[in-house]
Amino acid sequence: MNETKQHLTVAVTGLNAIDSPGPGIAVIRALRDGFPKPIRIIGLSYETMEPGIYLHDVVDKTYQITYPAAGTEALLNRLKYIHEKEKIDVLIPNFDAELYNFMKLAPTLKSMGIATFLPSFEQFDARDKMHLHQFGLKYGLSVPADKVIYGVDELYTCAELLGYPLVVKGKYYDAVVAYTMEQAQKAFYKLTAKWGYPIIVQQFINGNEINIAVLGDGKGNATSTIPMKKLYITDKGKAWAGITLEDDTLIALAKTFVQATKWKGGCELEIMRTPEGIPYIMEINPRFPAWIYLTAAAGQNQPAALAKMALGEDVPPYIDYEVGKIFIRYSWDHITDVNEFQQISGFGEL
Known part of the structure; x- marks a missing residue:
């Protein structure tokens, strides 16, 4: 941390505290417990309806950032703008899909004075869903048999090899237990539409x-x-x-x-x-x-x-x-004002 600063500034993604929550809010709560005050939390959001944006007792200031698909250059330009205003000390990303970009930018962020603590690309790939079974074999760990597929017709081979039920998994998130071929096919189309290819089909344990x-x-x-x-x-x-x-x-x-x-x-x-x-x-x-x-x-x-x-x-x-x-875990109705929604939607920060 810059010694001239009177507080630690930490930027955190994953503010979507919904029914399938991101880790961001929980990470922030832990940070506030683990550091003597003052600590300033900068939220980094993708969607305007991420609840963490509007929880001002949790997040001090929120900026929208570019989607992972936009690439590292767009993300870096946005982070430079945010860093110029906030002087970020530590950045903690919390989504699988965004990690590649942040890992790639880690050396550049370090040169800017933004610290991260992220796995290497080799570490990241070793535990990937597509390589997990081989990883287990290499280190003597029990991992279910699986098959990586790109076409719905390959589900028939998966059923023959792995038996029912099948666990059909998206590239980044979500898993469906399928007890019939019809259920497996439905899961395939649903998950590819949401996360793209490939699909991982895993033995049910x-x-x-x-x-x-x-x-x-x-x-x-x-x-x-x-x-x-x-x-x-x-x-x-x-x-x-x-x-x-x-x-x-x-x-x-x-x-x-x-x-x-x-x-x-x-x-x-x-x-x-x-x-x-x-x-x-x-x-x-x-x-x-x-x-x-x-x-x-x-x-x-x-x-x-x-x-x-x-x-x-x-x-x-x-x-x-x-x-x-x-x-x-529990849910509650957080009340905010339309002006705040318009602010984050129109200007990308709140």
Whole structure:
């Protein structure tokens, strides 16, 4: 942080606190808990209806940024404008689809005085859905069999190889469990329309859903690992309630992943534990999950630790956390004024 400044300025994406929430608001809550005041939060939004834009007790100022498809040059130009006004110290992106651009710009942002703490392209690709099964084979981790497809007709081969039900996954987000070919085809068209090609078709694993929030230091060490069991799941497969677990097997699994990849930054391991106790890695998300505030509540504030590491501070690995800590997500009607909506829509900042 610039020593002449009296506060830390952190820019955060993922302000869409909706029924399928982005991690941004939870990251911001953790940051405010983890740093002595004052801290200034700059929201970076894509849509005008992202609720975080209008939560002024959470986000101090919001700027719209270009969509990932616009490329790195457009994003950099916008960030230069924002940085000129706000003097950003740390930037924390929270969407899978935007990470490539931010990773590519990380050296340039560093030269501007904006710190990030992101995985390398090699690390990012190793855990990609399209390579996950091979990654599991390489490091002796249990990962369901899968097949990457580009045409709907390939679903018949998937059904023969993997059996029903099939898990049909989008390139970036969303997954549908299909029990028939008709359901699989419907999911294929829905997910390609939303996320494009390819589609990943995965073997279905029956068991209990567990997620692990992980923070890697980029040198092979896990600074923090917090396992969470889903207590309530929405129709979109999102955890609406969860509880921290004490489980050495899950923590060892997360540490194996970090050691194998030398993961740098936050990530989430989506686990399905079978009735026999085998933890299958279903997916590895390369950023903080939407429930990341639970790590702060349990005693391992991962967003705050990441920000400190981005600034060059040495953060020793956490040892203990509170087991049995529960989060329960809820919704409420936030009231704002049409003038604020017009301001963000017309001028791209609020």
